[in-house]
Amino acid sequence: MGREFIGFHIRFRDIARGGIRIVKSGSRAEYEQNRDTIFLENYNLADTQQRKNKDIPEGGAKGTLLLRLRNQDEVREAFVSYIDALLDLLLPRKDVLDLEGRQDILFLGPDERTAELMDFAALYAGRRKYKYWKAFTTGKSPTIGGIPHDMFGMTTAGVHEYVLAVLEKLGLKEEALTKVQTGGPDGDLGSNEILMSKDRTIAVVDGSGVLYDPKGLNREELARLARERVMVDRFDRKLLSKNGFYVGVKDRDARLPDGTVVHNGEVFRNTFHFNPLAKADLFVPCGGRPGAVNITNWRQLLDEQGKPKFRVIVEGANLFITEDARLRLEEHGVVLVKDASANKGGVTSSSLEVYASLALSDEEFQKHMVVGADGKISAFRKRYVEQILAIIRANARAEFELMWREHQAHQVPLALLSNRISERINATADAMAASALVKDFKLRRKVLTQCTPAALLELVGIENIMARVPENYLDALVATTVATRFIYGRGLAANEVDFYGFIAELERSA
Known part of the structure; x- marks a missing residue:
């Protein structure tokens, strides 16, 4: 606990890695709800991480910081205090008797509101003489030897490999599919999903609102937003068909092309995946709050005839769908790949970033992993990144093929x-x-x-x-x-x- 926050860190092995998430609250009611659930959310995220980390040596871990209501703008201050406390526990002290005699090694990764703080944590660990400071955080800037997930689409590479694997089994062509996506072009998963995919995307939902076009959103314009990492409110509306629309979260009483009135844009955004308009072959959640689809509302993903609105769901965002809801959807014929399988590519990238940091001497690390001020990238770094991506795709295929064989043989749900x-x-x-x-x-x-x-x-x-x-x-x-x-x-x-x-x-x- 700190002046600015209530924090937890949960791990499942002595050597563990996972992201550090900072949770903010917009009101006292939201803060009290977050305070009641923050430990459970932390545990569930760490548990998911443990399952997701099955391909790597590090066990699952997760850290959460809930900012106190009066400290909502003190993200960095809270993070600094949290990292200081973790290092106090990790670093050996002469005045503390170690009865276990084992070395605890933690590796931290980026998560909500901490992506820009990974550099600080690694450099600060170095100043405090932590032996493995180069590997203490992942997703660091290339200027200090990091391999950012978003820059190379590490997480999305695995998510999209699952999409392609499912489509192959179903005999479908990606280019012929319609898709709904939550998580927009401003985020890691959302932007890279746009850039990697070839489908006909009819809806993108992000922090700004809902962008929809039944004829398919202009892919070149989506790609522009993804490259610029901006939200869908920047989409050129002239490129929408007559039935297309954008509704922002601040809009009130907005009228859609079919005459429907949206009274509250934020509610519309939060629940659009349940809207009858959100019907497609493929649904790829790349963002959204945990439990957005749960046992109380999963039936809203069925149409009036009780058939699934989405034939395939590949869950890029963590915990977007609860386990009981996943099972109900699979019972109704949805081919659903859950988060712990679909988005494990990021942890593979992070683990291999850690491995290089541990294996290289300081001189080798500086020469081969660090990108200098001139932007020059070493041949080793380029090749290493390519090999990481190949490993991510190979692991995704290996797991999917095993899941599919078992599913076909025994009809056990993929989840x-x-x-x-x-x-x-x-x-x-x-x-x-x-x-x-x-x-x-x-x-x-x-x-x-x-x-x-x-x-x-x-x-x-x-x-x-x-x-x-x-x-x-x-x-x-x-x-x-x-x-x-x-x-x-x-x-x-x-x-x-x-x-x-x-x-x-x-x-x-x-």
Whole structure:
């Protein structure tokens, strides 16, 4: 707790990573509601992060800061106090007896209202002599060696790979589809979804309001907004068809082309995904508050005949749909990929940013990861980013193919399969990390050689990686790599005998 905020940090493993979110309140009633739910929201976000982190060595974590009602404008001050407190706990102190004898390593990522503060946190950790300051935060500016998710579309790369994978299974062409999207061109997910996709987008909902055109919004204009990172209120209205419209959150008693009167633009924006006009082949939530679709309102995503308004939903935004609502929608025929699977690309990028920060010396990091004032980018950095994107897409495909096989074979909802895959991988990784196998030198070297991006392996060498990266981090990396490859490759029905055979194959090839 601080003067400006009430804060929490929850993690599921000793080595963990997750975003830090700052929550603001517009009124006393909203503040009291946020105060009552902030810990639960934090726990649910960390739990989702734990499942999402199944492909990486770091366990799930999340931090939340609820600004006190009188301190709504003190975002930076609250964040500084929060980071100071975390470092107090992480840094060793001579006057504190450590009875556990283990090293806690936290990595923080950007989330709501903290993206611009990642640079400060890393540099401040360096000033406080935190050994792993270069890796303390992810999503940093390129000028201090970071790999921002939004710049390269890391999270969206995974989300869109799921979209393409689903469409392939259903025999659909992306260019022929209609789509509704929440989260606009001013945000990370929203802007990159616009730039990566080729569908006919009929609606984009963002902080400014609702932009809609049944004939499809002009893609060139959407792309312009996405590149400029501005909201849909900047869309050139002359490019809308006669039935298209924009309704801003401040609009009152606005009349739509069909004669409908919108009495409150903010309410219209918040609930537009339930509106009959919001009917399309594909729905990709890239923004919105947690629980926007829940057990009390999910039926509003059905039309008058009780059929789903959206054939496919790929949940880019965290917790946009509650689990019980997901299951009901799947029962009614929606192909739904939940957040913990769909948007895990960002955490993969962050983890590989951490890995490079730990493996490179300060001199190597400065030379190969930092983008100088002249804007010059090293060949290593360019190649490393490309390899991160390839890994994100490969992981998305691997998980989807397993989910689809299991779904087709046993008719288990995809939402439950996503959970089961995460649980199996995490349980296998935990068991592997606790066993002697993770310390087997030949196996360890083989696995690290396989999972390390070629650019990093060639620059640093496996010996330096094994010497420089913290041992418990390497333990987690080896365990997670073995677990993901085993479960994705052998399936959920694989047992202990199958695992023995899998390890035997690895050892023979080592």
